[in-house]
Amino acid sequence: MASADLSGGPASPTSPFPPPVHHADHQHRHGILGATSSTFVMVVVPLASVLLFVVAVSILLILRRVRSAGKAHEGGGGIVGHSSNSLSKRLPSNLSSYYAGANGDPYSPDVRRCIYGGNLGFPFQPKNKRGQVFTYRELETAADGFREENVIGNGGFGVVYRGTLADGTVAAIKMLKREGKQGEREFRMEVDLLSRLHSPYLVGLIGYCADQHHRLLVFEYMPNGCLQRHLHPTSSNSQQHVLDWCTRLRIALDCARALEFLHEHTVPAVIHRDYKCSNILLDQNYRAKVSDFGMAKIGSDKINGQVLTRVLGTTGYVAPEYALTGKLTTKSDVYSFGVVLLELLTGRVPVDIKRPPGEDVLVPWALPRLTNRQKVVEMVDPALQGRYSKKDLIQIAAIAAVCVQSESDYRPLMTDVVQSLIPLVRSPSGTCPTTPSRFSAPVSKFNVVT
Numbered sequence: 092m093a094s095a096d097l098s099g100g101p102a103s104p105t106s107p108f109p110p111p112v113h114h115a116d117h118q119h120r121h122g123i124l125g126a127t128s129s130t131f132v133m134v135v136v137p138l139a140s141v142l143l144f145v146v147a148v149s150i151l152l153i154l155r156r157v158r159s160a161g162k163a164h165e166g167g168g169g170i171v172g173h174s175s176n177s178l179s180k181r182l183p184s185n186l187s188s189y190y191a192g193a194n195g196d197p198y199s200p201d202v203r204r205c206i207y208g209g210n211l212g213f214p215f216q217p218k219n220k221r222g223q224v225f226t227y228r229e230l231e232t233a234a235d236g237f238r239e240e241n242v243i244g245n246g247g248f249g250v251v252y253r254g255t256l257a258d259g260t261v262a263a264i265k266m267l268k269r270e271g272k273q274g275e276r277e278f279r280m281e282v283d284l285l286s287r288l289h290s291p292y293l294v295g296l297i298g299y300c301a302d303q304h305h306r307l308l309v310f311e312y313m314p315n316g317c318l319q320r321h322l323h324p325t326s327s328n329s330q331q332h333v334l335d336w337c338t339r340l341r342i343a344l345d346c347a348r349a350l351e352f353l354h355e356h357t358v359p360a361v362i363h364r365d366y367k368c369s370n371i372l373l374d375q376n377y378r379a380k381v382s383d384f385g386m387a388k389i390g391s392d393k394i395n396g397q398v399l400t401r402v403l404g405t406t407g408y409v410a411p412e413y414a415l416t417g418k419l420t421t422k423s424d425v426y427s428f429g430v431v432l433l434e435l436l437t438g439r440v441p442v443d444i445k446r447p448p449g450e451d452v453l454v455p456w457a458l459p460r461l462t463n464r465q466k467v468v469e470m471v472d473p474a475l476q477g478r479y480s481k482k483d484l485i486q487i488a489a490i491a492a493v494c495v496q497s498e499s500d501y502r503p504l505m506t507d508v509v510q511s512l513i514p515l516v517r518s519p520s521g522t523c524p525t526t527p528s529r530f531s532a533p534v535s536k537f538n539v540v541t
Contacts, residue, residue, distance in 0.1 A: 222286050223298030227305045230254065234264050243316070246369070248277065248385060253312065262297055263313065267306040267385075277385030278306045284384045288357060292349035294372055294382035313380065315373035318342065318431075322368060322472075323440050336479035337516075338377050339435045340487070344512040345379035346371055350428055351505040354421040360390035362419055366427040367408045367441075368434055388419055407441025407453065411497050422499035428508070429494025433457050436487055438472030454495050461492040483515050 233254035234241050244251030249267040256262055267278055278301075285296035300307040315321075321334050334342070346366075353361040363370075363384065370383040386403050402409065402417055410426035413419050430441050433453055441453045450456050460466035467488045471479065490511055496502050 222282065222296045223309075225298050225300045225302075225307070225309060227300055227302040227307070229257065230264055230300055230307055230309065233257070233262070237266065248383065254309075256297075256309075260297070261312045263310045265308045265310065267308065274306065278308070280387055281308055281384045284361065284387055288353075288361070290349065290352045292345055292352060292380055294380045310382065313372035313382075314375050315377055317369045318371040318373060318379065319368035321373070322434055322438055333474050334377070334435075336475055336483070340483065340512065340516050342371070342373070342377070342379040343432055343435055343487075344509065344516045346381060346428065346431065347505055347509045347512055349379075349381040350424050351509050354390075354424065354505050360421055362388045362390050362421055363424050363427075364388050364419065365404055365408075366424050366431070367405050368431055371431070390419075390421055405441075410499065412499050420499060421505075422502045425494050425502045425505060425508070426496075426499070428505070429491050429502075430454060432487065432491040432494060436472065436484070436491065437470050438474055458492065458495060461488040486511070486515060 231237060233256050234252040235254070237250075237252055241252045241254065242250055243253045243263065244265075247268075249265060252264045252266065254262055254264045268274055278299075281296070282299050285293070289295075294313065295311040297309040297311060299309060315332075321332060350363065350366070353363060361384075363381065363386075365383060365386040366381070370381060371379050372382050373379055402414055404413075404427075408427045408430050410423040413423045430453065434440070437453070437457065439453050443451050443453075445451075457470060460470055464485065467484060468481070470488075471477075471484065490508060493501065493503055494508065
């Protein structure tokens with residue numbers, strides 16, 4: 092009988108059992124696995140910890156940079172590119188509650204991007220309170236259902252109603268006409284501009300409504316209406332107060348300061364593009380403020396830079412170079428200011444088809460008369476009944492003459508116009524301010540009267 096091999100050799104081919112297990116080898120393998128597991132714990136785990144630490148630090152640095160960039164945008168640069176969601180988190184609670192619009196209907200993406208993430212390039216001013224957001228129902232209640240007897244203005248832009256807000260503030264509520272992209276653009280422009288630009292010579296924006304398809308703007312109320320009603324009364328408003336000479340000079344100075352602010356104290360400059368009598372409003376003391384910025388254009392940041400755009404404006408007020416070429420500059424507003432100055436002086440409208448040929452357009456009729464003493468006197472508004480200073484009249488005529496020059500390079504800056512008007516606007520005591528006129532040199536050139 093063959094004996095069984097217990098030495099660890101191969102099993103007999105005829106053996107029905109598997110080879111025997113070698114316990115020494117089994118223990119050896121357990122030793123290797125234990126060593127490997129120990130090495131894994133000592134090497135891999137620390138590496139993983141280091142990697143997690145590096146990732147965490149990187150995330151913190153990225154968040155810090157994002158926050159720094161956000162603060163820089165809010166403090167000194169435009170807030171372009173921020174999502175509406177992140178901006179809504181920074182809004183006061185009373186604004187955030189209106190973010191979705193009435194009845195949960197969201198505003199249009201364009202309006203939301205404009206209101207909460209302005210893209211005009213102006214520095215955001217966090218210290219200034221931004222316009223309130225109203226629902227359509229709130230403004231409907233304020234204007235007593237937008238009844239016809241509450242209408243205080245009507246034009247191509249829409250209808251203006253007198254209303255009383257929930258806190259008792261009397262306001263002018265402008266309901267804009269919805270005419271495609273142009274109407275939306277005008278709404279966005281007014282909200283963006285007047286939420287950022289603050290001047291005592293601009294009509295203040297109280298708030299706005301972008302509720303569903305409704306677009307409304309809420310302004311401070313100007314009880315004496317627009318300048319046009321006083322200079323050019325119609326049968327429906329023939330009882331308007333006649334503006335005396337001193338009031339007209341003060342209105343001219345207020346308007347000049349408004350354009351000076353837009354052109355020379357705002358970066359980039361703002362070109363009003365629709366400066367005219369109907370957009371000049373008067374408060375209870377007949378102090379003037381400029382309104383209606385729906386057609387405004389952001390100017391070039393270059394000296395005397397031009398902006399090429401389609402021609403918009405009102406006939407009689409549009410500068411000739413802009414009407415012919417579409418090239419818009421701040422000097423285009425200076426021309427329009429000169430036309431308004433002529434209206435204050437003469438009481439005539441810019442274009443009057445009822446007058447005979449040669450007298451129907453104000454600027455070409457007035458320009459050759461502005462440097463002639465006798466003809467200037469004949470041009471004065473008859474409503475003044477001769478109550479004005481002839482010396483002041485000559486100065487006003489000279490300023491108007493340079494403002495309406497056909498060549499834009501010959502027109503002055505609004506700062507120079509302001510400085511030339513200051514001595515003419517007398518204080519209540521009757522004395523003139525001591526501020527020197529930087530406009531004296533160019534005025535004297537046109538002050539050759541016979």
